[in-house]
Amino acid sequence: MTRHQTINAVISVLLAGLLLATACFAIFQALSWNWSGVWAYRQVFWQGWVNTIWISLAALALSVLLGLLAALGRRARYPALRWLSAGYVELIRGTPLLVQLLILFYVVADAVGLQNRYLAGILILSIFSGAYIAEMIRGGIESIGKSQLESARAIGLTRWQTYRHVIFPQAMRHVLPPLAGQAASIIKDSSLLSILGIEEFTLAAQQVNSATYSTLESYLPLAVGYLALTLPVSLLARRLEDKFRYET
Amino acid sequence: MxxxxxxxxxxxxxxxxxxxxxxxxxxxxxxxxxxxxxxxxxxxxxxxxxxxxxxxxxxxxxxxxxxxxxxxxxxxxxxIGTVFQSWNLFPHLDALANIMLPLTAVHGLAAEAARDRSLELLERLHLTGHGHKRPAELSGGQRQRVAIARAVAIHPRLxxxxxxxxxxxxxxxxxxxxxxxxxxxxxxxxxxxxxxxxxxxxxxxxxxxxxxxxxxxxxxxxxxxxxxxxxxxxxxxxxxxxx
CATH class of the missing domain: 3.40.50.300 (P-loop containing nucleotide triphosphate hydrolases)
Structure with a gap:
């Protein structure tokens, strides 16, 4: 970066910060804080936050599995499997999560008699996220050079052994950094599950808000609570990127 | 032949x-x-x-x-042992593991026996002490010798x-x-x-x-x-x- 660019960047950041500070100051001045009202509901916040964590973890595990299956499906020998996987990935990536939640929850889950809204919510979130992970895994697999596959063939590895000993370990370095980023996305996207009445973090904040009429005091902890989860994950993603870039 | x-x-x-x-x-x-x-x-x-x-x-x-x-x-x-122009070693495995992989995965040798045979080959190909290095840490000539060791280790007919x-x-x-x-x-x-x-x-x-x-x-x-x-x-x- 040249000196000129550095100065520009610094000025931009300062200006943006000044603007934000002014806005916050104006809002905070206009409001009279009501933290004590919200504090009484800390248990609700806590429970919602914990729910968000395990919902996200479950969805992450399940979507990695789905993504792996879809990625392998796109490379399968049978055309039907390839089309099915491609259709899944394109359909899901081409529609908003909110729309998927509405259709899959109120139409599909209802039709198949899936009553547990937590299970349904985790499944839908996994289906959504799995499509993105499928593309990451596919990219990782396709980054393996032809010569590697030829080498595996030459020493007589089976298809499965080739995946296990040659493709997966090498694809891992390409997949892990974006996967960590996807984990942060899942945490944020899980907030949409609140519309299904799943008592995760966002719904908890909404409940506190409607009980206390303290909007800012309800939603500020919400933002902080999400940041407390996503910042470490993003940091991990950055670390992984640096580590693998260094190794190659 | x-x-x-x-x-x-x-x-x-x-x-x-x-x-x-x-x-x-x-x-x-x-x-x-x-x-x-x-x-x-x-x-x-x-x-x-x-x-x-x-x-x-x-x-x-x-x-x-x-x-x-x-x-x-x-x-x-x-x-059959094949050695390619650009060695085609597995970059995520060290030299020793590259030589051992066909032995354990394809030819059913126990890890110990495969290790012994691979170490002996490394020594014979003047690569003693390089077994723990990944291909990226080896010179081109060393890589090709590891590739030859990998091909020879299986006792190929050709x-x-x-x-x-x-x-x-x-x-x-x-x-x-x-x-x-x-x-x-x-x-x-x-x-x-x-x-x-x-x-x-x-x-x-x-x-x-x-x-x-x-x-x-x-x-x-x-x-x-x-x-x-x-x-x-x-x-x-x-x-x-x-x-």
């Missing part, structure tokens, strides 16, 4: 790489495939190694037909070396050629595709000269280099041996 080709044809799209090759090649230990680039040497080597199947025609090795179909071909390939020194500088080339010469004195059987003419002359028992997808000429190494029969071979040798 005796190779018999019966009308072996291989095409890539419209391009005929091997043009109905019918020939018998017999050699005690070392066969060199020579000829201009694009003449079909590497493809022929890959057909012999079961990495490519010809569209038509067949090939027998010591009277045994090279199979078709993925599963029998895999078994066939697992008993070794295939596809331009093993083409990607190396002269000093590393010398290291690798020395190792290949050792392979011959150990009594191993191998087929070598190379552009290193002087080396081919000194090591090959038998030479097959390929151009335009055909075996134009074959003979003992001695005879081929001192008195090539075909005009193509004469011109080729005159050109490559000029400098």
């Amino acid at each position: 005796k190779l018999e080709f019966d009308a072996v044809t291989k095409r890539y799209g419209d391009h005929t790489v091997l043009d109905a090759i019918t020939a018998q090649l017999e050699f005690p230990h070392v066969l060199a495939l020579l000829g201009p680039s694009g003449g079909g040497k590497s493809t022929l080597l890959r057909v012999i190694g079961g990495l490519e199947s010809p569209e038509t025609g067949s090939l027998t090795i010591d009277g045994q037909r090279v199979p078709t179909g993925e599963k029998p071909l895999r078994t066939f390939r697992s008993n 070794l295939l070396l596809d331009e093993p020194t083409s990607a190396l500088d002269p000093e590393m080339t010398a290291e690798v050629l020395e190792v290949i010469a050792d392979l011959k004195s150990e009594g191993r059987t191998f087929i070598l595709v190379t552009h290193a003419m002087n080396f081919a002359r000194s090591i090959a028992d038998q030479v097959a000269f390929l151009a335009d997808g055909r075996i134009v000429e074959q003979g003992s190494g001695q005879a081929f280099f001192s008195a090539p029969q075909s005009e193509t071979a004469q011109r080729f040798l005159a050109k490559v041996l000029k400098y």
